[in-house]
Amino acid sequence: MKLVLLGPPGAGKGTQAKVLSKEFGIPHISTGDILRESVKAQSPIGLKAKVYMDKGELVPDDVVIEMVAQRVAKEDCGKGFMLDGFPRTAAQAKALDGTLAGLNRPIDLVLYFKTSQQTIIQRLSGRRVCKNCGENYHIKNIPPKVAGICDKCGGELYQRVDDKEDTILNRIKVYENTVPGIISYYEGKGILRTVSGDFDVDEAHDYLSKLFVKEKLK
Numbered sequence: 001m002k003l004v005l006l007g008p009p010g011a012g013k014g015t016q017a018k019v020l021s022k023e024f025g026i027p028h029i030s031t032g033d034i035l036r037e038s039v040k041a042q043s044p045i046g047l048k049a050k051v052y053m054d055k056g057e058l059v060p061d062d063v064v065i066e067m068v069a070q071r072v073a074k075e076d077c078g079k080g081f082m083l084d085g086f087p088r089t090a091a092q093a094k095a096l097d098g099t100l101a102g103l104n105r106p107i108d109l110v111l112y113f114k115t116s117q118q119t120i121i122q123r124l125s126g127r128r129v130c131k132n133c134g135e136n137y138h139i140k141n142i143p144p145k146v147a148g149i150c151d152k153c154g155g156e157l158y159q160r161v162d163d164k165e166d167t168i169l170n171r172i173k174v175y176e177n178t179v180p181g182i183i184s185y186y187e188g189k190g191i192l193r194t195v196s197g198d199f200d201v202d203e204a205h206d207y208l209s210k211l212f213v214k215e216k217l218k
């Protein structure tokens, strides 16, 4: 199963991807996660990307396209994969198709998580992440047992710089400017399916499970 999860930040793509990745035994590839790891490691890509990420701007296409091309060519993607946060521009979508055609691993479906602005702001502004293991929490929806501490590893929870209100608004603006080109690209190929990003975790999972049966992916 080769999927692209498309939608604004805070749509719940990452949460669904984690669950589906376990269920189907295929890797969850989040470009945001890979870039944050690179920033943490202070690699040349990380140092370049940080400037854009802190402002909620997109990292240049050439950087992320190459990063994903290398990742999807790995052996563990042979059975399938889930791309989360990529593509984010029409140029990325086209480059991805080129890479996947070369590997004979074309995308089966693009799941578009259509989400209200109110949900995006509520989810992102309350999100907290573990500094140590990267686990996600939400101060109201998924609170840790002890405030500020990760249930899994005891690490300290923090708020991502780009989850502050001003940056959230910029990320939504960037998303709204770029997403129509990607949607029409995949609609033209007949592989776009819409899911409500306003669903809670279980509702979205149920919806997707039925969709996979209907699409004969399961």
Ligand code: AMP
Pocket: 009, 031, 032, 033, 035, 052, 053, 054, 056, 057, 058, 059, 060, 061, 064, 084, 085, 086, 087, 088, 092, 162, 171
């Ligand atoms: P995310 O965790 O998906 O919200 O991504 C966090 C940040 O990483 C974004 O705001 C961008 O700065 C950068 N980023 C992630 N994926 C991409 C992409 N496909 N193209 C450009 N920038 C990206």
